[in-house]
Amino acid sequence: MATTTSTPASSSGARVRVQKFGTFLSNMVLPNIGAFIAWGLITALFIPTGWIALIGDNAFGYTLEEGYTYGFVGQLGGWEGTDSVGIVGPMITYLLPLLIGYTGGRMMYDDSTRGGVVGAIATMGAIAGASVPMFLGAMVMGPLGGWSMKKLDALWSHKIRPGFEMLVNNFSAGIWGAILAILGFVVAGPFVEQFSKLASNVVDTLVDNGLLPLTSIFIEPAKILFLNNAINQGILTPLGTTEALEEGKSILFLLEANPGPGLGLLLAFTFFGRGAAKASAPGAIIIQFIGGIHEIYFPYVLMKPKLVLAVIGGGMAGVATNVAFSSGLRSPASPGSIIAVWLSTPAGSFVGVTLSVVAATAVSFAIASFLLKLDRSTDEGDLAAATAQMEANKGKKSSVSGMLGGSAAAAGPVRSIVFACDAGMGSSAMGASVLRRKIQQAGHGDVTVVNKAISSLDDSYDLVVTHQDLTDRARQRTPSAMHVSVDNFMGSPRYDEIVEMLGTSSGTAVADEAPAAAAADVLSRDSIVLGGSARTRDDAIAEAGQLLVAAGAVDASYVEAMHEREKSVSTHMGNGLAIPHGTNEAKGAIRRSALSFVRYDQGIDWNGKQADFVVGIAGAGDDHLALLRSLAMVFADESQVARLRAATTADEVLAVLDGVTV
Template sequence: MAQGKAVKNSKILEKIRKFGGYLSNMVMPNLGAFVGWGILAALFIPNGWFPNENLSQMVEPILIYLLPLLVGYTAGYNIHGQRGGVIGALSTMGVIVGADVTMFIGAMIIAPLAAWILKKVDGLFAGKIKPGFEMLVDNFSLGLIGAGIALFGFISVGPAMGGLLSVMASGINWIVEQNVFPLLSIFMAPAQVLFLNNAVNHGILAPLGFQEAAELGKSLMFLVDTNNGPLLGTLLAIAVFGKGKAKKMAPMAMLIAGIGGIGEVYFPFVLANPILLFATMGGLGVSLFILEILGGGLVGVASPGSLIMIGLMTPPDAVVANIVGIGIGFLVAFAIGAGLLKTFGSPKEDMTEEVTVKKKSKKGSNDVQSVDSIGADAYAQSNSPIRKIIVACDSGMGSSAMGAAVLRKRVIKEGFKDIEVVNSSLNKLTSDADIIVTLESLLERAKLSVDNANIDFLTVNNFLKDTEYDDVMDVIYARKNDKVSSE
């Protein structure tokens, strides 16, 4: 009985990780663009460090158009290569124009759908088009399907977002009337991650806050969205216990969110690992509870919501309350985030520094078998020896470069000096390789990037441990490579 429950829990955990990895593959490749936008916003918006009316004109278009389009392109590319990326971006434009709020969540829904539909249609036409008409059919199929899905997004997303905001407004009004203020975290934390924070803050919370501040001289309504203690705590948990790109970029995001007041740079981290939403939610709930008890609040909206601006908007009788409330929210979010990351881990896309060779797949096949179950001899596609191995990651720099170095050293150590081991990005894979080694989450993209049915694809989970390349060496031995003396 206990064993069955453990298996069930393991399956649930795997589904959570798989979903997190799915979202991570859309967001994390574009995280640098989010940080770049955050820097521009922190510097040049009217309340930034160096206000500049001309330069600040870049901020809004990047947030509204460029970033969602990048997410949409990446989401589509992950499913159907470049064609999937193009139709993903085209479809995303429909939801962007059809909504009054930033459409990251819309991009993450409609772009994969569009790419999946195009992939199915392309499969129907495969091998049935007369020579010379391929480009015509390809362009028209993508254009017609993309235009149709973009129109659907434009027509449907506006009413959907309006309904969502109405539900949130009703819920917030009920919470205020019932005097259960900490429960606002249930609405605010998800609204932030969906980039609805400005709509909720300025459209619902701020009017209530100004009314209360006129009577009492301060309002806690101004510290619901701009309370960045919990989100900073979540980012710190990622910086300490996370992996890969998220871990490396979390400190920069903390600086931009905490000092620059651009909380939006935190949202992609939680989109990539949704379980962390509970860390921010818990931290915000506790923070609001402490603030309410101690009498915290601001005299007006802190915009941008930096710690410095919060300090400037804090009245003298709320200084201690605000410091304690925000600080405790930070610590609680960090503690919850650390526990969640230790329990559930990070999405597979983030595990760029943990790579174990386990599985192998032929191009065009959905049947992926473990090494232990089929034996090394099953890898051999022919009697020809291995001449070139490519270790590939998304960027083709950090993790794949280290992995290639480890494998190259191992290959030379075992006497196979004639094998070339190189690293590459998925976008620049060449068809002259005999083996391509990549992450399991990137396998489909790798297979779409090359056209050579004789290439063996190996999926990995840890690039750095020498012993984890035993299976790769088994493939080399199976292909009858000649040893060359290392002396």
Template sequence: MQNVNAITTKGGSLRVKLQRLGGFLAGMVIPNIGAFIAWGLITAFFIPTGWVPNEHLAKLVGPMIMYLLPILIGYTGGKLVYDVRGGVVGAVATAGVAIGSSVPMFIGAMIMGPLGGYVIKKFDEAVEGKVPAGFEMLVNNFSAGILGGILAILAFLFVEPVMNAISLGLGAAAQWVTDKGLLPLIALFIEPGKVLFLNNAINHGILAPLGVAQVKEFGKSIFFLLETNPGPGLGVLLAYWLFGTPSPGSIFAEIAMAPKGGLLPVLAGIAVGALVSFLIASPIVKRASEESMSAESMSFARSIVSGLKAQSKGEKVEMPKAEVKMDTLPKLIVFACDAGMGSSAMGETILRKKLKEAGFDIQVKHSAVNQIPKEADVVFTQENLAERAAQVVPHAKIVTVKNFLDNTVYDEFVKSLRK
């Protein structure tokens, strides 16, 4: 565990900026995953090539993917920028790109939603303190309606044709790659995107619309399985299982998405990806683990030698410990990961239990790193997200952890609170 006391909050590296962008895009999609699952289940069961074909229920598939999901994303994007008011204008603006399009407008929603939120936010800032008393509700409603309507018209006339052309162009390119047997090369773009937290934007903004177009024609599509393929991750996890600490994968979700009669090919693809990534990751992880152990051992040995030398001179020695020094007890502790729904929630549960057992009444929450509450006193996050966390809550103590499931980190933190 490492306490980050000073992190540059101005500017930030290009990596951090890309991560922030990817985190924002993910923040538009992840809260709506339940809606995607609902659409996926209805599609898997009731389309003509589904498990239990039903012509009447299959009518839900098109409107949900063409209108419901993009507008939900647009609403969420606007809400991220300017709360509910921004969400409403973002949803109206998104309708302009969704209606009339021949493909699902997820990319358009990721543009128009935040834009709608930004426009209404700037309008409210411009008229703040200038609205006569009693006219606030009237101005609020009409401004949102007028600006939302204008954005929807502009999106329908200008943005939608451009986004539609881009989506069709991407579809043609993807089809060419598939026809040429070069599909595995797409991983060269997908896997680096995951490192920069752009995987949700790639999956739901590009691959999902391409997959939907193929589903309409063929009843299934491999594009749904490219970014979500747990094979490469599984191979790396196997390497960590042998030489480090693993985390859970998503193989069950992949199995659930397998088309009727296509389970074996999907599992074969996962196995191949797992084998390749395992063979590549193993020597890297093993070497990193050995170097890490060696560095920790050397550091520990140096501290012992230094301590013995100091003791021989009659000096008082305190061995360094991995703890966070607090002048007062924190009121709010936040666990932050990129999406705020997975590992951070598990870390929150572990620490809350330990604090309760130790007799501390401290509030613990989990959050996406871009949405850490301003009143947070302590933030637990991963090393590669520490700079972003410090930019959001510069006054908070940022504690970096390598693994949210590491109980020793929380034991040390509780001990530091007792002191």
């Protein structure tokens, strides 16, 4: 949630796509960081150059001198000369990639264990088909397994005879998993192995020619724009882990995680900053350096963009120091806390890693101090606005922004919220209903929530909520408002963040509803179909549209406008509901407000999401909004959705919709 200026659609879209890709990769890796840490600790302790061997304790019988048994430590570490492979190699070869593959498959199958299992099976094929750790292979085969299993299950959904569900489900997962495992073995494993070797050669070339510090020119700004996950989780972590297996450490783990650049910047603000920035910097140091939450310093750079030179310089100094001392980490340091960095540092790299943090801090502090002292302007900078910009870059509320005074609430009290969509007759009305209900239940009676078409927006609202594909257009019409992007109108977690942002208040909820209307006023029994014949999204739009035409509510040209509307932004609302409707320009083809209701027992693939209910909308005025609000409440309640699934007559559908209070 943030107040932001409008940006060109192309650059903003590219940035968002990279952010999404990076977030997707990090969502596979970060839940399993505990396993990486466990592997790193075991490696640090039990390999021949680990801490126990360095200390030397013959009671464990691990001495490297010829003639001694390696004993317990050697067995765990899989030392050469023992009859054990240990647990270091198997963990990085099998455990870590399988965890990533399982997580990726589960993510792509709506958090289903079934998707995770097939993703892990597919990943196993890639593991067996390569001689390097298959982290990149897991990031490909895991999601592929979950996504493809979901698509296959949709083909025979609701077609399995009762009593055969378990048989079909188990064998389909087993058969498809086996096919994907073979595909991973034959294609993914060898391909990713060659890619890993090529990327490793590139890194070696940079190191050999003293060019590795230059990576900070890209990595440090990317961090501030939240674009670094794609590089860090997609390239640095997999390559670093492979290098750590071979060399016992990797410098790649420190290219992004070094806390020194941020520490130096915050120290400069502590001594030479002004106002809120100076006051908040000491507290931010604790969160950044000890807690490892680097995003706490991003607003300081966004407030004064030239300070990016300081963190770039600090990053380069840290990388150069690690190159000079040939130091690195055994495993990823996440979060980027000095504690996590030290815990991941092998014995021989402790001095180099520590000096790299010191060097990065010193250089960043020196550059930032010089730039702050050089800045003689009386403008101390707007830290609150910069924090809001940081949250806009991140795409969600920051967990640490409150201590900077830069949360969305800092921009002023929110009293008016508008939910905007392309036409203003469908998705915005339903999204506004869900959000309004949450705000009312939280007791914020002085907050109004309305819905409008983007074309009719003016810059008088405090907060604008839009589909993520429409946010840039909304910003152009409401530049001073805070903007929140959602991709699921019915159950977006952003709604809860908005309610949390509003804080505590009292009062009786305000009703911004249209006058209540019976469902039958805009949804006739003849416009309700409980067994739709369409099998594709476009056919479903046509089927819902033709019902509106048959009811005399719209001209035939309105159906084409429904297809045009779908090309710009999806009308899938989430929770199995799609509400196709015409463009704003097609309102002239509407004779009266009406809805059509079609249920598809086998589901429709709606841009990768399943739609079981399709509601066609024609809104001439506001008389259809009450029913849309009823629909929103129904589809936010699983028990009501179950009643719609079980309905056998049009009257039962109307009874469900009329029975919901909005």
